[in-house]
Amino acid sequence: KKGSETKLVGSPDQFTKSGFILAAIGSAVGLGNMWKFPYITGQYGGAAFFLLFIVCLVAVGLPVLLAELSIGRGGRGNASSSFVKVGGHKAWGGMGLLSVIGAFMIMSFYAVVAGWTFHYAVQAFSGKLFANDDFGGQFSSFISGYTPIIWQAGVLIITGWIVARGISGGIEKFNKVLIPGLLVLLVILMVRALTLPGAEAGVEFFLKPDFSRLTPESALVALGHAFFSLSLGMGAMMTYGSYVDRKQSLGAATLAIGGGDLLYAFIAGLIIFPTTFSFGIDQAQGPTLVFIALPAAFSAMPFGTLFGGLFFILLAIAALTSTVSLIEVPVAYAIERWKMSRNTAVWIIIAGCFLLGLPAALSFGLVPGLTFGGKSFFDWMDFIASNIILPLGGLAVTVFAGYFWKGIGDEAGLTGLWFRVWLFMLRFVAPILVLFVFLHSAGIIKF
Ligand code: PHE
Numbered sequence: 074k075k076g077s078e079t080k081l082v083g084s085p086d087q088f089t090k091s092g093f094i095l096a097a098i099g100s101a102v103g104l105g106n107m108w109k110f111p112y113i114t115g116q117y118g119g120a121a122f123f124l125l126f127i128v129c130l131v132a133v134g135l136p137v138l139l140a141e142l143s144i145g146r147g148g149r150g151n152a153s154s155s156f157v158k159v160g161g162h163k164a165w166g167g168m169g170l171l172s173v174i175g176a177f178m179i180m181s182f183y184a185v186v187a188g189w190t191f192h193y194a195v196q197a198f199s200g201k202l203f204a205n206d207d208f209g210g211q212f213s214s215f216i217s218g219y220t221p222i223i224w225q226a227g228v229l230i231i232t233g234w235i236v237a238r239g240i241s242g243g244i245e246k247f248n249k250v251l252i253p254g255l256l257v258l259l260v261i262l263m264v265r266a267l268t269l270p271g272a273e274a275g276v277e278f279f280l281k282p283d284f285s286r287l288t289p290e291s292a293l294v295a296l297g298h299a300f301f302s303l304s305l306g307m308g309a310m311m312t313y314g315s316y317v318d319r320k321q322s323l324g325a326a327t328l329a330i331g332g333g334d335l336l337y338a339f340i341a342g343l344i345i346f347p348t349t350f351s352f353g354i355d356q357a358q359g360p361t362l363v364f365i366a367l368p369a370a371f372s373a374m375p376f377g378t379l380f381g382g383l384f385f386i387l388l389a390i391a392a393l394t395s396t397v398s399l400i401e402v403p404v405a406y407a408i409e410r411w412k413m414s415r416n417t418a419v420w421i422i423i424a425g426c427f428l429l430g431l432p433a434a435l436s437f438g439l440v441p442g443l444t445f446g447g448k449s450f451f452d453w454m455d456f457i458a459s460n461i462i463l464p465l466g467g468l469a470v471t472v473f474a475g476y477f478w479k480g481i482g483d484e485a486g487l488t489g490l491w492f493r494v495w496l497f498m499l500r501f502v503a504p505i506l507v508l509f510v511f512l513h514s515a516g517i518i519k520f
Pocket residue numbers: 100101102103104105106179301302303304305307309395398399
């Protein structure tokens with residue numbers, strides 16, 4: 074094992090201990106926790122689904138997270154070269170490159186949704202959102218117009234500005250302020266939600282499991298979401314791992330990141346379910362839940378302008394701490410592979426994401442013809458990145474770490490029983506389950 078005396082080649086910019094934990098929690102906590110988690114929990118089984126999600130997170134997510142961090146720190150390279158540097162064949166670099174492309178794709182449409190949250194924050198604080206109570210109509214006329222493009226560009230510019238400042242001076246600094254700030258906002262909103270009349274029914278839906286609600290599909294959705302929520306399979310954790318000090322314990326970091334991700338999702342659930350139940354809103358309505366159902370609830374509660382504004386600010390912050398980690402994946406690649414300066418790499422990639430995100434942003438009605446095969450351009454990007462590339466990237470990590478990299482135990486700092494349990498999960502449990510998710514979401518197996 075190389076000691077901490079090994080100097081980083083060409084990149085002395087790395088995270089501090091706490092900075093790394095907060096940045097990685099920032100990557101994990103995002104629209105996945107605040108937007109997607111509540112609506113899939115609503116659709117796939119409430120509390121029973123939440124339990125299933127926790128099992129997937131602990132049994133499969135954490136082992137893969139530790140593997141990604143180890144490969145990144147062991148290789149000290151980007152999401153593609155790290156594989157090759159820790160002794161993998163070039164072909165593994167090719168799998169890694171797939172994740173780099175996946176991160177670029179996720180970033181392109183994620184910035185569109187992140188843009189929506191900024192628009193909603195402004196609308197809520199200014200009171201405009203509540204001036205007309207046709208929230209469904211407002212949402213669809215907003216996403217089918219051209220305003221989302223302006224916000225999409227705004228999100229990309231802020232992200233680029235942070236990432237251009239580097240790891241410790243940009244990404245770390247920003248997460249150190251925003252991640253604790255996010256927790257404060259979440260707790261305020263949780264107290265508000267839990268004190269609404271009839272909140273108990275929502276808490277019960279979220280926390281009292283009824284296993285008859287589960288379907289085989291629930292399990293696959295829960296596992297897929299555990300991956301997405303921990304930012305796995307896209308090279309993000311691998312890239313962050315490459316900036317971690319050799320002396321930091323990756324095992325402890327893995328537990329902290331997993332715990333952080335779960336905590337933020339838990340509080341998000343304790344905001345959304347009591348609120349929707351209190352106002353008699355259907356919590357199984359899917360992706361539009363936070364943009365249509367919650368404004369209706371906020372408009373009917375005292376100080377709704379304030380709480381609604383805070384809620385959408387919270388979504389926007391959570392999204393930004395994830396976009397910086399997504400963009401860092403192709404940025405690190407471009408810096409190393411094409412010897413670009415950080416600044417050049419950042420702005421070229423930001424421009425690329427804007428262009429690729431444009432048809433996604435416009436596919437909600439403004440430009441006809443962007444829907445084919447039953448899916449809009451936006452849905453296709455989400456589908457290809459989240460359902461195809463992400464599981465394949467995750468599979469590459471588990472198989473490489475479980476079977477091919479002999480030195481992984483040293484880098485991860487695990488020995489004895491824990492090491493054997495971890496290796497077992499990486500070798501047998503994770504790849505098989507991930508393969509199922511992949512085959513199901515690619516439509517190859519059906520229930
Ligand atoms: N984990 C983020 C979320 O939950 C999304 C993400 C996926 C970020 C992959 C980086 C890489 O929103």
